[in-house]
Amino acid sequence: MSMYQTSMVFLVLSSVVSLVCSLVCLESGQCYFIEWEIMSVNSCSIVMTLILDWMSFMFLSFVMFISSMVLYYSGEYMAGDKNMNRFMYLVLAFVMSMGFLIISPNLVSILLGWDGLGLVSYALVIYYQNEKSANAGMLTALSNRVGDVAILLAVSLMFIYGGWNFLFYVDGGLSFGNKEVLCSLVVLAAMTKSAQIPFSAWLPAAMAAPTPVSALVHSSTLVTAGVYLLIRFSPALEGMMCQTVLLLLSSLTMFMAGLGANFEYDLKKIIALSTLSQLGVMMSILSLGYADLAFFHLLAHALFKALLFMCAGAVIHSVKDYQDIRMMGGLVYHMPLTGMCMNLANLALCGTPFLAGFYSKDMILEVAFMSPINAVAFGLYALATGLTVCYTMRLIYYSLSGDFNLGNLYSVGDEAAIMTKPMMGLSCGAIFGGAFLSWLLFPCPYMICMTLGFKTLALSVSLIGGLVGYMLNLMAVNYSLNSLKKYGSTVFLGSMWFMPFLSTYGVSKSFLKSGGKYQSVGDMGWSEYYGGQGIYMVVSKSSSSLQVFQDNSMKVYMLSFLLWMIVLFFIMI
Secondary structure, three states: OOHHHHHHHHHHHHHHHHHHHHHHHHHHOOOEEEEEEEEEEOOEEEEEEEEEOHHHHHHHHHHHHHHHHHHHHHHHHOOOOOOHHHHHHHHHHHHHHHHHHHOOOEHHHHHHHHHHHHHHHHHHHOOOOOHHHHHHHHHHHHHHHHHHHHHHHHHHHHHHHOOOEHHHOOOOHHHOOOHHHHHHHHHHHHHHHOOOOOOOOHHHHHHHOOHHHHHHHOOOOHHHHHHHHHHHHHHHHOOOHHHHHHHHHHHHHHHHHHHHHOOOOEHHHHHHHHHHHHHHHHHHHHHOOOHHHHHHHHHHHHHHHHHHHHHHHHHHHHOOOOOEHHHOOOHHHHOHHHHHHHHHHHHHHHOOOOOHHHHHHHHHHHHHHHOOOOHHHHHHHHHHHHHHHHHHHHHHHHHHHOOOOOOOOOOOOOOOHHHHHHHHHHHHHHHHHHHHHHHHHOOOOOOOOOOHHHHOHHHHHHHHHHHHHHHHHHOOOOOOOHHHHOHHHHHHHHOOOOHHHHHHHHHHHHHHHHHHHHHHHHHHHHHHHHOHHHHHHHHHHHHHHHHHHOOOOHHHHHHHHHHHHHHHHHHHO
């Protein structure tokens, strides 16, 4: 058996075992807390701890299931790659880091999984070794370092509690000390990992990685690590100022990503921006205090987003490795199975009734509309929901249902069974996953009490957004392009509000400029004149003068003898 097959079998079995354990813990209400003390310093113990409850088991099960499908899919997608085994090992290391983060209730041990994710994700983003991948890798790594520093500072702040097992303190034990600062640091760390404003630029840039990596990293692992950390910390965030800030920033992220996706033409970047939008949904409902809903949407979203990335990879693989959706079109006739799975994932993303996305997204919107939120957050919620359907319909038009735009010589089809089989497995998750999770996680239903207008608002904005997104693409060719007349605003809206520029050139410009001046004036200027070169000139001149005295010249001897005689004469007098 090949490595992708053995990995798939092992991960599927592990996923089934984790799911069974999760159901047992849910049924019995049990939670296993395993602690191993490594050393003790004064009153502070350094311990290795694991938490095995229904939440960690269930998340672990989903991560392993999606990883198994992705690894099996990679068997065909990466078949032409010389270093395929290295790729597999990197993906397995990624899954291991994520698993370690999931079962760690301790900030120090979480840091190992957290840093492992950052390190392996950098290695995977720069997998195709070119300049674009190197730039994307550096942006990803450096953005995530901000979160790593925040976790380290949180570790030092938790020293006053006598231990780092934050689960013991989140339910009220953080009432003394720097609670506000500690919670703010954890929120900052989660925002960097889950790419909220102002750290959003790295998520679309990370699309330089191979598509199977995107399916794993940007659906159920790296980007959801921040959300998962905040779910664990959620009781401590109640009534905090950082909760309000998080609500505003996550709502803005949701809106910004939805707007940017409507201007994007790169297939993978459109899906990455949709991930960013859904992360905004999770973070916003988390900031309102509904951690269970955030976890529900996290799992449901992981299923259909991994499927969407896999379909995108199959399409890119077939259409001569183009990623521009303008080069596609009419693929539903040539790739019916992939087209069906892609439509299914898109409909689940839009929140179509009775698919996976509907159960979580609809409940989140209704609970948010019932919550005491301000008009800004309410408006952003409604707009982001409409924009999601808008860019989805645009994507369907350009790639699946529009005019066929490939060249004359093409070979497009669903022949690769290794790629279509895992897509079918995830399709079942995208159909039944939402209902299955809602029955498991919410045995007692939420009480939703709203007027008819508010109840139908999500459906209304979705229908309007879908209509606008599809009709705008049916304009005649001879229409004047408003985007060229208003070029500045189009670039602003389509480039994530200039965030990629601000995160790279904006941050480095002043430092590089001042560094260049310092080098020219300091290192290569006065510092060089009085430092290295100046000292060299003084030493070389003095040593050449000494050399004259040490050349055994008779003239020098006679002159020095005469000088000594004159000195002695004056002394004698």
